[in-house]
Structures are given as structure tokens and as C-alpha cells.
Amino acid sequence: MEQPSFKVGILACSGIGRLVSTVTRQAAYHAHELRPEETVLLSSGALTAAEPEHVALLERYPFIVVDGCRPRCASHIARQHNKEPAAAIYLADVLAATRIPLAGERRRALGENGNRFVEAVAQRIVEAVDRIIAEEIVSTL
Amino acid sequence: MAQFVCLQPCLGINHAAATIARQACYVVAEDLLPGQIHLGCAPALNAHVQEDIDFIISDFVICLEACEKNCAATLVKREGGNINLVLSVPQVLKEEGFEPEKESPVFFAPEHPAVQALANRIADECRKALGG
Numbered sequence: 001m002e003q004p005s006f007k008v009g010i011l012a013c014s015g016i017g018r019l020v021s022t023v024t025r026q027a028a029y030h031a032h033e034l035r036p037e038e039t040v041l042l043s044s045g046a047l048t049a050a051e052p053e054h055v056a057l058l059e060r061y062p063f064i065v066v067d068g069c070r071p072r073c074a075s076h077i078a079r080q081h082n083k084e085p086a087a088a089i090y091l092a093d094v095l096a097a098t099r100i101p102l103a104g105e106r107r108r109a110l111g112e113n114g115n116r117f118v119e120a121v122a123q124r125i126v127e128a129v130d131r132i133i134a135e136e137i138v139s140t141l
Numbered sequence: 142m143a144q145f146v147c148l149q150p151c152l153g154i155n156h157a158a159a160t161i162a163r164q165a166c167y168v169v170a171e172d173l174l175p176g177q178i179h180l181g182c183a184p185a186l187n188a189h190v191q192e193d194i195d196f197i198i199s200d201f202v203i204c205l206e207a208c209e210k211n212c213a214a215t216l217v218k219r220e221g222g223n224i225n226l227v228l229s230v231p232q233v234l235k236e237e238g239f240e241p242e243k244e245s246p247v248f249f250a251p252e253h254p255a256v257q258a259l260a261n262r263i264a265d266e267c268r269k270a271l272g273g
């Protein structure tokens with residue numbers, strides 16, 4: 001696939017209160033490792049403060065929201081900035097599909113199953129990145 | 142004296158200092174001062190989750206900033222909460238002999254010396270606020 005001339009933003013909630021917060025954060029890092037040239041990490045913390053550099057990134061690139069829990073805070077950030085995400089991943093959906101048991105996992109340091117869940121979420125992110133890039137290619141050729 | 146301390150980390154994703162601060166919050170809340178700490182979640186506060194609003198209104202709030210942009214304090218101020226103390230994480234880490242800007246932000250184990258050093262400094266401030 002041809003190298004894209006643009007990037008895809010990854011906006012994970014990256015919160016702190018729940019296990020899934022850690023999973024979204026680690027999945028965003030992992031997806032960025034898998035597609036380093038094609039993606040840019042958007043900081044939820046900076047966007048909640050409307051930090052201009054990060055707002056500019058949100059304005060510039062199509063992006064994927066990764067929501068950990070029910071308030072869907074990453075999606076809220078997108079709405080707050082009047083931006084429609086190109087894709088949305090909700091961890092409950094990934095968990096329902098994979099049925100990875102998470103009992104005993106800790107938000108401060110994930111164990112084997114927590115890391116399997118991170119891998120599954122990261123794969124969903126990468127699939128969305130590849131689709132967005134492909135869509136851009138077929139729209140511009 | 143405060144009954145609880147709310148630790149409000151910036152939760153940035155591009156700076157190692159932000160990851161160290163996030164991990165240090167867990168160490169303080171779970172190991173050093175269990176039952177006395179609330180972890181303030183920036184995206185939840187931004188989405189007006191009631192629990193997080195309650196934390197910044199009722200607690201002694203310590204904002205932990207990974208860079209000079211002060212995103213945590215900016216958010217808490219905008220949402221009308223207390224800002225009792227702002228800690229510059231890079232400054233604290235520098236004083237403890239660490240240079241986080243040279244590190245990858247991806248992960249720091251809770252046992253990492255930088256995490257432990259920061260957690261101990263945060264816990265000292267929490268104890269002062271809690272009167273311990």
C-alpha cells in the first residue's frame with residue numbers, strides 16, 4: 001500500500017479510574033507502534049484543556065475514538081470540538097467479541113489477559129486506520 | 142484538614158512524565174495512602190461525570206502536570222474546582238535525579254524508581270493536606 005500523505009489520529013480516553021482506561025492507553029501506544037508513520041496519538045488530557053496544538057491535530061486529521069467505559073469520554077471530546085470521528089471503538093464491544101476474562105487484572109500493570117485485550121483492541125484500531133487510509137487512496141486516485 | 146485528596150494528573154500521552162505521574166497516582170492511592178485518595182479522571186471530568194465533579198469540589202486537589210501547558214489545572218479551573226497545589230512532574234523528577242524526557246512514554250512499572258520517587262513526594266503533600 002502506498003504511503004499515505006496524511007495521518008490518522010488515535011484518541012483514546014486514556015483515563016485513570018478503571019482497568020479499561022489503562023487498556024485504551026496501552027492499545028493506542030501499541031497501534032501507534034504497529035503503524036508509526038500512519039498514525040498520531042492525540043492526548044485526551046490536552047484536548048480536555050483545549051490545548052491549541054492538540055486541537056489543531058484534531059482539526060487536521062481523520063481520527064478514531066477509543067472509549068473505555070460507559071460515559072464514552074473520548075467521543076465526548078470529539079463532540080465538544082464539533083468533530084465526527086472516522087471510526088469509534090468501544091471496549092465493551094471488543095470484550096463481547098473476544099470474551100477475554102479480565103478478573104484479577106489490575107489497572108496499574110496489566111497481566112497476560114489484560115495484554116491480550118490490549119492486543120485485540122490495538123488490532124481493531126489498526127484495521128480502522130488501514131480502512132481510513134484505503135478510503136482516502138481510493139477517493140483520490 | 143481535608144478528608145480526601147484528589148490527584149488530578151494531566152494524563153497526557155506523549156510525555157514520559159505523564160505516564161510516570163499516572164503510575165505514581167496508583168501507587169499513592171493503592172499502596173501509600175489507601176482510602177484517602179480519589180483519582181481524578183480528566184476525560185470523565187470533561188464529560189461532567191458527577192463523581193469527578195464531586196472530587197474537585199470537595200477534596201484537596203493536587204494537579205500533576207507533565208509539561209508547562211498545565212492541562213490538568215486548566216481543566217479543573219474551567220470546571221470550577223479547587224486547585225490547592227500544582228506539582229510540576231518534570232521538576233520533581235529532576236530533583237530526584239531522573240530525566241523523563243529521554244524515556245519512552247509507553248509504560249513504567251509501579252516499581253520503577255522514578256514512579257516510586259514521585260509517589261513518595263506526592264504522598265508527602267497528601268499527608269500534609271490530610272493532617273497526618
